[in-house]
Amino acid sequence: MKALSDKELExxxxxxxxxxxxxxxxxYLKDNPLLREKLTMEHIKPNVVGHWGTAPGQNFxxxxxxxxxxxxxxxxxxxxxxxHGGQAMVANTYLEGSYSEIYPNITEDLDGLKKLCKxxxxxxxxxxxxAPETPGSINEGGELGYSLAHAFGAVLDNPDMIAACVVxxxxxxxxxxxxxxxxxxxxxxxxxxxVLPILHLNGFKIANPTILARxxxxxxxxxxxxxxxxxxxxxxxxxxxxxxxMAKTLDKCISDIKxxxxxxxxxxxxxxxxxxxxxxxxxxxxxxxxxxxxxxSFRSHQVPVVVNKxxxxxxxxxxxxxxxxxxxxxxxxxxxxxxxxxALIPPKELRMGMNPHTNxxxxxxxxxxxxxxxxxxxxxxxxxxVAQDMMQLGIFxxxxxxxxxxxxxFRIFGPDEALSNRLNHVFEAxxxxxxxxxxxxxxxxxxxxxxxxxxxxxxxxxxxxEGYLLTGRHGFIHSYEAFIRIxxxxxxxxxxxxxxxxxxxxxxxxxxxxxxLTSYVWQQDHNGFTHQDPGFLNHLVTKKADTVRIYLPPDTxxxxxxxxxxxxxxxxxxxxxxxxxxxxxWFNMDEAIKHCTKGLGRLEFACNDExxxxxxxxxCAGETPTIETLAAVKILRENFPKLKxxxxxx
Numbered sequence: 001m002k003a004l005s006d007k008e009l010e011x012x013x014x015x016x017x018x019x020x021x022x023x024x025x026x027x028y029l030k031d032n033p034l035l036r037e038k039l040t041m042e043h044i045k046p047n048v049v050g051h052w053g054t055a056p057g058q059n060f061x062x063x064x065x066x067x068x069x070x071x072x073x074x075x076x077x078x079x080x081x082x083x084h085g086g087q088a089m090v091a092n093t094y095l096e097g098s099y100s101e102i103y104p105n106i107t108e109d110l111d112g113l114k115k116l117c118k119x120x121x122x123x124x125x126x127x128x129x130x131a132p133e134t135p136g137s138i139n140e141g142g143e144l145g146y147s148l149a150h151a152f153g154a155v156l157d158n159p160d161m162i163a164a165c166v167v168x169x170x171x172x173x174x175x176x177x178x179x180x181x182x183x184x185x186x187x188x189x190x191x192x193x194x195v196l197p198i199l200h201l202n203g204f205k206i207a208n209p210t211i212l213a214r215x216x217x218x219x220x221x222x223x224x225x226x227x228x229x230x231x232x233x234x235x236x237x238x239x240x241x242x243x244x245x246m247a248k249t250l251d252k253c254i255s256d257i258k259x260x261x262x263x264x265x266x267x268x269x270x271x272x273x274x275x276x277x278x279x280x281x282x283x284x285x286x287x288x289x290x291x292x293x294x295x296x297s298f299r300s301h302q303v304p305v306v307v308n309k310x311x312x313x314x315x316x317x318x319x320x321x322x323x324x325x326x327x328x329x330x331x332x333x334x335x336x337x338x339x340x341x342x343a344l345i346p347p348k349e350l351r352m353g354m355n356p357h358t359n360x361x362x363x364x365x366x367x368x369x370x371x372x373x374x375x376x377x378x379x380x381x382x383x384x385x386v387a388q389d390m391m392q393l394g395i396f397x398x399x400x401x402x403x404x405x406x407x408x409x410f411r412i413f414g415p416d417e418a419l420s421n422r423l424n425h426v427f428e429a430x431x432x433x434x435x436x437x438x439x440x441x442x443x444x445x446x447x448x449x450x451x452x453x454x455x456x457x458x459x460x461x462x463x464x465x466e467g468y469l470l471t472g473r474h475g476f477i478h479s480y481e482a483f484i485r486i487x488x489x490x491x492x493x494x495x496x497x498x499x500x501x502x503x504x505x506x507x508x509x510x511x512x513x514x515x516x517l518t519s520y521v522w523q524q525d526h527n528g529f530t531h532q533d534p535g536f537l538n539h540l541v542t543k544k545a546d547t548v549r550i551y552l553p554p555d556t557x558x559x560x561x562x563x564x565x566x567x568x569x570x571x572x573x574x575x576x577x578x579x580x581x582x583x584x585x586w587f588n589m590d591e592a593i594k595h596c597t598k599g600l601g602r603l604e605f606a607c608n609d610e611x612x613x614x615x616x617x618x619x620c621a622g623e624t625p626t627i628e629t630l631a632a633v634k635i636l637r638e639n640f641p642k643l644k645x646x647x648x649x650x
Contacts, residue, residue: 003247012063012243014330015095015341019059020284021325022091025113026120027052028307028318033113034327034335039319044307049121050128051084053301056283057200058088058166060246062352065164066096068250069346075160075193078352079139081147081177082168082200084302086130087120089353093135095337096345098353102135102506110335132500132507136353138360138470140493145174146463148197152183153467154357155193156452157408161357162194162257169201169210176459181227183464184272185436186455188447189260191408196253197229197274202281204298213278220276230256230271235278242279249275269435286321289314360472361508361570367410367474368403372396372564376557376589382605383584389556389623390422390518390580396560400567401429401450411468411475413461414453421478421518422580426451458486466494469510474567476514481577482533484517491536491573495543498571502546509570516563518580522624540575551576552622554649555585557592565596579623586626599650606633606647614646621650 004012025033027050032043058080069076080089093099094116099106106112106119119125126133129141139150151163171177187195203213212220217233224231232249236242253273260270282300287293294304305321307314332338345351356362375396379385397412404410412418412426419427431449438445445454452464458479465477494513501507521534540548549572553559559578566574586603587595595601603626607614616636620629626649633645 015063016059017325018330019091020056023055023087025117026087030118033117048303051302053281054082054085055088057279062092064246069350076162077355079147079151079165080130081171083144084129093353096351098135108336113335136358144171145176148180149460149463150467151195153464154471158193164196166198169212170205179457184228194257199276201278204281206301229274233276357471360470360510363472370399379585379588382586385585386582389559389578392556394423394425398425398429409473412451413465414478416456418453462487462490474511478516480519481517484536488539512569512572514566515575517577548573554623554626557587557589561592561596603647609644609646615644617646619648
């Protein structure tokens with residue numbers, strides 16, 4: 001039995017033609033968006049910048065996802081992984097109406113189409129990749145490798161969600177993405193949603209073939225089966241056949257997902273559906289230009305036809321390409337998508353461009369947090385108590401987990417280091433979430449839990465946390481200070497996301513991205529020089545203070561006060577560097593609160609300059625530098641008793 005009626009097939013093909021047309025028009029045109037007059041160089045952007053190759057495949061996918069959303073009333077988000085090609089998601093959210101709702105100046109008519117096209121990859125406009133400005137996006141497309149991790153983070157604690165994640169076959173070669181296929185061992189299908197990966201195997205990167213496109217098909221299938229997936233290959237010799245096959249395959253995937261949701265109630269391990277979509281690179285684009293193959297080659301990756309003052313001879317090629325989509329059949333006289341194609345779009349509340357999870361601040365609920373002052377150490381005199389800062393913090397975090405257990409909106413992420421980083425007490429309230437094989441000798445492994453630390457990858461932990469935060473929840477990542485350097489670039493990408501999102505009134509505030517770093521540079525322990533690199537702070541301190549904040553608490557009570565502050569903030573990147581070893585304690589809780597509130601202050605117990613100009617000012621920040629500074633002051637005062645010393649702690 002056919003999945004698509006003849007009418008459905010024709011309409012879906014036409015809808016894809018419309019999004020393909022707009023994807024080309026956004027690349028090239030600043031005027032004449034529907035070719036209502038003869039195309040001239042006046043209509044072409046002076047500097048055409050962007051990527052074409054991935055767009056037609058993504059348009060094909062988006063249209064078919066719309067179909068199953070309508071058919072099954074799905075709560076689905078779309079994660080676009082293939083880097084650039086952002087015009088595809090812009091085109092689809094525009095035609096579904098989401099874009100114009102968010103940006104009322106981009107109207108659904110001829111004038112709006114002109115603005116839509118001109119703004120793309122144009123000064124004062126929008127970027128060529130999927131970005132915060134793009135409705136429905138939770139993935140910054142300018143850097144590859146994080147789409148699947150974001151998708152898995154998004155479905156945590158969202159049992160009804162399906163995250164359709166398009167993975168470019170070039171992107172699939174990055175380390176983070178290659179590792180992300182293993183995250184299906186973390187997800188619990190009863191309490192979490194489902195990630196549906198769609199590997200877009202179009203064969204080429206910017207100048208080379210892709211690895212996964214050049215291995216035998218049986219080897220490709222075995223690879224993904226070994227990772228716990230059931231791969232369905234969508235490839236056909238004609239346009240009609242590939243549409244029908246994609247529709248049948250997506251129906252099968254939804255059937256599989258329903259079975260997974262019911263089977264796991266019987267503790268049956270799940271293998272998850274995924275799609276391997278094989279389409280030509282630059283599908284529907286020019287076949288040949290200047291006697292060189294374009295469609296189905298690396299030459300379609302970016303701008304397949306150069307049209308500028310030096311290459312005006314290519315203008316007819318572009319015009320023929322645009323006209324091949326027959327825009328006059330797709331848009332009415334006002335420049336609005338015709339009603340027959342509008343009917344393919346899901347209801348307003350189900351459109352992927354307006355799914356509230358993709359604008360997580362809309363769903364954000366404040367954490368229930370106990371009074372942090374109740375967790376402070378009783379420090380009667382500076383240096384009279386020895387304690388482990390992180391161990392004490394773990395008690396506070398344990399109770400945050402308990403208070404928010406019903407809401408299930410708080411998680412801890414880290415690469416196999418929760419116990420090493422002395423968060424021991426959290427396991428009195430929760431477990432590590434793990435859905436692989438378990439042994440009786442394992443510790444704290446469960447099919448559900450608030451701790452994600454069973455995957456040894458900073459990239460994946462960071463990516464899942466970002467996906468979790470961007471869909472409206474709270475959490476933090478903990479790691480060794482040296483190892484966190486692995487995700488320098490991810491932190492920069494998130495900082496860029498926050499910067500742009502703050503400029504968009506429709507993007508609501510999300511919970512801050514919080515880091516707790518231990519095993520820091522001053523505490524090499526048994527690891528020696530291999531672990532000694534504090535450069536993460538150097539990397540982030542160059543960012544603006546309205547986005548990044550760094551905290552260096554010298555003891556337990558200041559650490560608890562800092563964490564209490566950070567976990568409540570919105571739209572920041574907060575970094576706390578803390579000690580996990582037994583150390584002297586300096587502040588009682590009242591003093592810690594006062595000190596943290598001011599941000600810096602005198603360590604009165606170490607100063608002897610009261611009312612006088614000091615001979616020497618000693619400044620310090622962080623736990624070990626504070627100890628070393630106090631030791632130095634002690635030595636100085638013993639040897640130079642008249643020396644007036646002031647000690648400042650930041």
